[in-house]
Structure formats: C-alpha cells, structure tokens
Amino acid sequence: MKRTARLSALALLLLAASIAWAGGMTAPSPNGMTIPEGFENWPVISVSHRVDNHTLRVILGNDIAVEAARGGKTDPWPDGAVLAKVVWKERPEEAWPDAIVPDKLVHVEFMHKDAAKYAGNGTGWGWARWLGPELKPYGADVSVENECIDCHVPVEERDWVYTIPARFP
Numbered sequence: 001m002k003r004t005a006r007l008s009a010l011a012l013l014l015l016a017a018s019i020a021w022a023g024g025m026t027a028p029s030p031n032g033m034t035i036p037e038g039f040e041n042w043p044v045i046s047v048s049h050r051v052d053n054h055t056l057r058v059i060l061g062n063d064i065a066v067e068a069a070r071g072g073k074t075d076p077w078p079d080g081a082v083l084a085k086v087v088w089k090e091r092p093e094e095a096w097p098d099a100i101v102p103d104k105l106v107h108v109e110f111m112h113k114d115a116a117k118y119a120g121n122g123t124g125w126g127w128a129r130w131l132g133p134e135l136k137p138y139g140a141d142v143s144v145e146n147e148c149i150d151c152h153v154p155v156e157e158r159d160w161v162y163t164i165p166a167r168f169p
C-alpha cells in the first residue's frame with residue numbers, strides 16, 4: 001500500500017514537472033504577465049540601434065499588432081495587440097568589422113494592449129520585462145511598470161509607443 005502511494009506521488013511529481021516544462025518554465029513578471037508563447041517567430045515591425053549603450057533592438061508584434069502596424073491603424077493600437085522588444089549587446093562582425101551584429105541577449109520586454117484591463121496604470125497597456133538568456137522576471141513588485149511608463153511619457157500622444165513601423169516594400 002505504502003509503495004503504491006509513493007509511486008503515485010512520484011507519478012504526480014513527474015506530471016507536474018512535465019506541465020511546468022510545457023509551460024516554458026519561465027516565471028511570470030511581478031504583475032502576473034507571462035511571456036507570449038512563440039514570440040520569437042513574430043514578424044518584425046522595426047529595428048533600432050542604441051548608440052550610447054551599444055545595443056541592437058528588434059521590435060516584433062503579434063498578428064493583431066502587425067496588422068495594425070502595416071495598415072497604419074496605430075492611433076490607438078487595437079486591444080489584443082502585443083509588442084515585443086528584444087535587446088542584444090552589439091559586437092563587430094569578425095568577417096566584416098564595419099558591420100555590427102547581435103551578441104549576448106540583454107532582455108526581452110512586452111507591452112500588451114487592453115484598454116479596459118490595464119486602465120488602472122493610466123496607459124491601457126500591460127508592461128513586463130525578463131532579463132538575460134535565462135529570462136529572469138524584472139522588478140520586485142507591480143510598481144516596476146512605473147519605470148517603464150515614466151520613460152515612455154514623451155510618446156504618450158502616440159499611445160505610449162515609440163516605434164514607428166519601418167517601411168516595407
């Protein structure tokens with residue numbers, strides 16, 4: 001009897017572990033947001049290069065965000081739009097030193113548009129960041145969004161979004 005109980009406890013543990021694994025094993029941000037599954041495969045909205053801290057960035061969007069971006073319907077961005085920014089340290093390309101290319105991953109961050117759900121922080125967006133290749137949630141508590149929002153104030157009139165979608169042919 002004891003043995004069966006131990007075995008089923010082990011089975012439960014294994015099941016829990018496999019569910020955690022399937023969920024990507026990344027801890028949620030302090031405000032409860034999680035990393036959208038498959039965001040690495042989202043289309044590009046734009047890129048940017050920060051010259052002061054030597055980082056390269058790519059701005060990606062989910063289907064709703066990309067449709068809005070390509071159609072010029074970003075004032076405001078529609079509910080359900082999610083924007084991702086992925087930041088890498090830069091390094092020269094050894095084979096072509098005039099080119100700079102991505103090195104170590106610095107962080108990934110997301111803005112989720114839901115005007116009703118995120119009305120409380122005054123922006124209609126949910127904000128979250130994960131640090132480094134190990135994707136450690138950034139911030140001690142929910143007030144971490146204030147840091148994001150404060151720096152996005154200059155573009156409040158553009159629905160808090162800096163990125164102007166890059167032109168494609």
Ligand code: HEC
Nearest residue numbers: 048083084085109110111127128129147148151161162163
């Ligand atoms: C120091 C200022 C600053 C802070 C702090 C900041 N951002 Fe931004 N953010 C920017 C700038 C500037 C851009 C434009 C793209 C670029 O050049 O990196 C940007 C772009 C973004 C984008 C792509 C959409 C857009 O607005 O262009 C997302 C997503 C984003 N930030 C999320 C966050 C989150 C989440 C936080 C807080 C954890 C945060 N940001 C904190 C300055 C900041």
